[in-house]
Amino acid sequence: MFHKSNRCEGNLSNQGYDEELRDERAYVAALYERLDRERAVAQARYHGALGQTGLTPGERETDVSCRSREAARLDVADNGLCFGRLDAVSGETSYIGRIGLFDAENDYEPFLLDWRAPAARPFYVATAARPENVRRRRQFHTMGRRVVDFTDEVLGRPSAGDRGDAALLAAVNAPRGEGMRDIVATIQAEQDEIIRLGHAGVLVVEGGPGTGKTAVALHRVAYLLYTQRERMSRSGVLVVGPSPVFLDHIGRVLPSLGESDVVFMTPGDLVPGLRVTAEDAPEVARVKGSLKILDVLKAAVADRQQVPGEPVPVELADVTVALDADVASEARRAARESGLPHNEARPVFREHVMAILAGRAVTKIGAGWLTPEDRGAWADLRADVLDELAEHEALAAVLGGLWPELTPETLLAPLYMSPRRLETAGADPALFRADGAAWTVSDVPLLDELAGLLGRDVSAERAADRRQAEEEAEYAAGVMDVLKLDREELDEDVLLVAENLLDAVELAERFVERDTRDLAERAAADRDWTYGHVVVDEAQELSEMDWRVLMRRCPSRSFTIVGDLAQRRNAAGATAWGPMLAPYVADRWVYRQLSVNYRTPAEIMAVAGALLGRFAPDVRPPESVRASGARPWARRVADGELHEAVAEFVRDEAGREGTSVVIGPPGVPGAVPPSATKGLEFDAVLVVEPERILAGGARGAAELYVALTRATQRLGVLHRDPLPAELSGLAEAGVPARAGHRRFL
Numbered sequence: 001m002f003h004k005s006n007r008c009e010g011n012l013s014n015q016g017y018d019e020e021l022r023d024e025r026a027y028v029a030a031l032y033e034r035l036d037r038e039r040a041v042a043q044a045r046y047h048g049a050l051g052q053t054g055l056t057p058g059e060r061e062t063d064v065s066c067r068s069r070e071a072a073r074l075d076v077a078d079n080g081l082c083f084g085r086l087d088a089v090s091g092e093t094s095y096i097g098r099i100g101l102f103d104a105e106n107d108y109e110p111f112l113l114d115w116r117a118p119a120a121r122p123f124y125v126a127t128a129a130r131p132e133n134v135r136r137r138r139q140f141h142t143m144g145r146r147v148v149d150f151t152d153e154v155l156g157r158p159s160a161g162d163r164g165d166a167a168l169l170a171a172v173n174a175p176r177g178e179g180m181r182d183i184v185a186t187i188q189a190e191q192d193e194i195i196r197l198g199h200a201g202v203l204v205v206e207g208g209p210g211t212g213k214t215a216v217a218l219h220r221v222a223y224l225l226y227t228q229r230e231r232m233s234r235s236g237v238l239v240v241g242p243s244p245v246f247l248d249h250i251g252r253v254l255p256s257l258g259e260s261d262v263v264f265m266t267p268g269d270l271v272p273g274l275r276v277t278a279e280d281a282p283e284v285a286r287v288k289g290s291l292k293i294l295d296v297l298k299a300a301v302a303d304r305q306q307v308p309g310e311p312v313p314v315e316l317a318d319v320t321v322a323l324d325a326d327v328a329s330e331a332r333r334a335a336r337e338s339g340l341p342h343n344e345a346r347p348v349f350r351e352h353v354m355a356i357l358a359g360r361a362v363t364k365i366g367a368g369w370l371t372p373e374d375r376g377a378w379a380d381l382r383a384d385v386l387d388e389l390a391e392h393e394a395l396a397a398v399l400g401g402l403w404p405e406l407t408p409e410t411l412l413a414p415l416y417m418s419p420r421r422l423e424t425a426g427a428d429p430a431l432f433r434a435d436g437a438a439w440t441v442s443d444v445p446l447l448d449e450l451a452g453l454l455g456r457d458v459s460a461e462r463a464a465d466r467r468q469a470e471e472e473a474e475y476a477a478g479v480m481d482v483l484k485l486d487r488e489e490l491d492e493d494v495l496l497v498a499e500n501l502l503d504a505v506e507l508a509e510r511f512v513e514r515d516t517r518d519l520a521e522r523a524a525a526d527r528d529w530t531y532g533h534v535v536v537d538e539a540q541e542l543s544e545m546d547w548r549v550l551m552r553r554c555p556s557r558s559f560t561i562v563g564d565l566a567q568r569r570n571a572a573g574a575t576a577w578g579p580m581l582a583p584y585v586a587d588r589w590v591y592r593q594l595s596v597n598y599r600t601p602a603e604i605m606a607v608a609g610a611l612l613g614r615f616a617p618d619v620r621p622p623e624s625v626r627a628s629g630a631r632p633w634a635r636r637v638a639d640g641e642l643h644e645a646v647a648e649f650v651r652d653e654a655g656r657e658g659t660s661v662v663i664g665p666p667g668v669p670g671a672v673p674p675s676a677t678k679g680l681e682f683d684a685v686l687v688v689e690p691e692r693i694l695a696g697g698a699r700g701a702a703e704l705y706v707a708l709t710r711a712t713q714r715l716g717v718l719h720r721d722p723l724p725a726e727l728s729g730l731a732e733a734g735v736p737a738r739a740g741h742r743r744f745l
């Protein structure tokens, strides 16, 4: 029943092993009992906090969120609560798990150490060569709440080999289910160093496919939330990943570690209200992704600040004045010099136009009957004219045309649709498109930039706020008046009504004050939200303009950036990290590398690695942690056979456990393009027509490399033309060994 063969410590007899297993089961069962008790208490406290009276809304909210967090923390650990044990040279024993459990009656001695606690670190980093005072590391194999087996490694004695990796191999060999799992029980030393790195600024983690970059970044988030809970949970953490499918794929990792104050977005979601996935042609994406586009945007905004070609007559009761190019130019100069964003400078433009027009009108009207000494009369006349101009609808319409109120969308869409506007703004004519508002992911940073350049016209909002405040004050004053009457004079019912009214006002205010959305919802809806930490995955795909948006979202520059320059497909993406980051942090960023591939078996990595020579000759492929024994295969098919060969793969995989995907160039039925599989993994992968993927664009080889490295177990290739020389390592002709499946894409 038990896999005793996993044991590394040779001196445990079967009887000794059985006894120890019994003891470990009893200990872990006791941990679950304690967890259940603590959960019941936390739930009761949470419900108590919900029903609490006598606190201010702020105090109550803090209490409720604190209790709910405690309840949520205890809720995560139904599986794998405890996954290991450390025996120190000193004889001390610690159990390691997903959360900490403590003995409140004994100086808070830990029954179970949270994996993130400093004392748990040796569990991940101790090796035979550097035992870190660890005598023995024990890893539990559990099913549900029950320990079914354990594996021991004895460290610090001369005969001990490298770290035993039965648990790791079991984890990486396991069929993939729906979505990525946490790796908390098997974090490796090079990963642990990054997860716990005490660097507050920008950290770049690079590594080949499958080296655990995503896993490490997510566990680092859990670690930062544990060690800097207060700061991080106030502002939240943003995780940016390449596609909605990818975000789904990784979406369960942090909740399984008990963390929820995290916002997930693709680069197409970064502007509230937009959900963009369409892409531009590479050349257009490159133009829009470059910082040079900033000048175009500024020029496009300036182009919307016009002066009239012909003087526009403005008819007043006593006189007609002309709004001509001189007036508008002078007002435009003043508005631009105010340094305000376009919309916020509108009132400046308007007031200057009116002041000049009022001057002209007053001069005309007063001529002949007012002398320079009639100062009061001039001033009254001027005030009257200004009032008239302020109410002048035709003038308001003209001013609105010359300096219109704009949103990022109402500026950018007409710009794209007009060759004239593009030329005036100094833009590449390639930016032209007939449907200006058909947004792409490359437009998102431009829209975000424009939100800053345009600002908001706050005058209407301010007036509305003022009116609402006046109405509320009036209402409250009415209630207070009722209460000011001598209470003795009021009959009981009236008093009750009056007091309830006051409560209602207070209640209404509280209701307005209290935002019941959770942090993720509030942050996602607010363009001005700034996060405590930002994780950027597949970071090599981000353009210079994307980085501007992200840096705005995190002024503290606390970033974990993970990527692989060799996997880049975006023409506007990074070719080196330094130039992308320099404008924001100069050279104050830290770089780490991961070198072991936990996904792709050695046989598959050998084929994919050979391709690197074509597009990234200096990059060493990561070393696979295991071989699968299954050689990846290739099969040449005639034109009419392709469809059936794909269907055959799908049928074969349907009978197997795990996931599979067909990846191919556009037009292959049932296949997805390599770009859609970025960051994902599948037990079995069929790559169709690699020669067409290679020829599909400047980054075709990188796309094929990504496609080949998605497999955790099996890889097959169907080709119509001869295979590219780099793929000669594939076993030609084989019909895939029996294969089954759950399709994800």
Ligand SMILES: Nc1ncnc2c1ncn2[C@@H]1O[C@H](COP(=O)(O)OP(=O)(O)OP(=O)(O)O)[C@@H](O)[C@H]1O
Pocket (backbone or CB within 6 Å): 168, 171, 172, 180, 181, 182, 183, 186, 187, 188, 191, 207, 208, 209, 210, 211, 212, 213, 214, 215, 216, 564, 598, 599, 678, 679, 680, 681, 709
């Ligand atoms: N220490 C570990 N223990 C168990 N599994 C691991 C470990 N590290 C990574 N893995 C697994 O290896 C696989 C690849 O990890 P991940 O997706 O994070 O790699 P990546 O470097 O982001 O890959 P890519 O660049 O191809 O997107 C995942 O299934 C992950 O769970």
